[in-house]
Amino acid sequence: MKIEDYEFGKVKINGKKYEDDLIIIDGTIYPKWWRKEGHNLHLEDLTEIFSRKPDTLIVGTGFYGRMKVSEEIEKELEQIGCKLIVKKTKDAAKIFNEISDDKTIALAIHLTC
Numbered sequence: 001m002k003i004e005d006y007e008f009g010k011v012k013i014n015g016k017k018y019e020d021d022l023i024i025i026d027g028t029i030y031p032k033w034w035r036k037e038g039h040n041l042h043l044e045d046l047t048e049i050f051s052r053k054p055d056t057l058i059v060g061t062g063f064y065g066r067m068k069v070s071e072e073i074e075k076e077l078e079q080i081g082c083k084l085i086v087k088k089t090k091d092a093a094k095i096f097n098e099i100s101d102d103k104t105i106a107l108a109i110h111l112t113c
Helices: 043-052 071-079 089-099
Strands: 003-007 010-013 016-018 022-025 028-030 056-060 083-087 105-109
Parallel strands (some): 056 105
Antiparallel strands (some): 010 016
């Protein structure tokens, strides 16, 4: 699975365009990802990811990087042995493409701000 293109508010994955935030876990896309508090990421926003215990979670914080990841998430990921990578969405997509074939990867991306 590869992210073919990303621009503000839009992402193209395997030929299909998405205009809502999304999560990818083990090659499955979960579109229309909604969070408790738009620009602040909380544990309950990632329940599906935590239940799957990926090796790595890549968080795309938006075009301008406005979404913030709580310390609570960082601590929880550390406890389950999951590496956390937090980048602006364009950079997160690039990293996902580079490492997605290597391990169990989860990606959570905010497409706007």
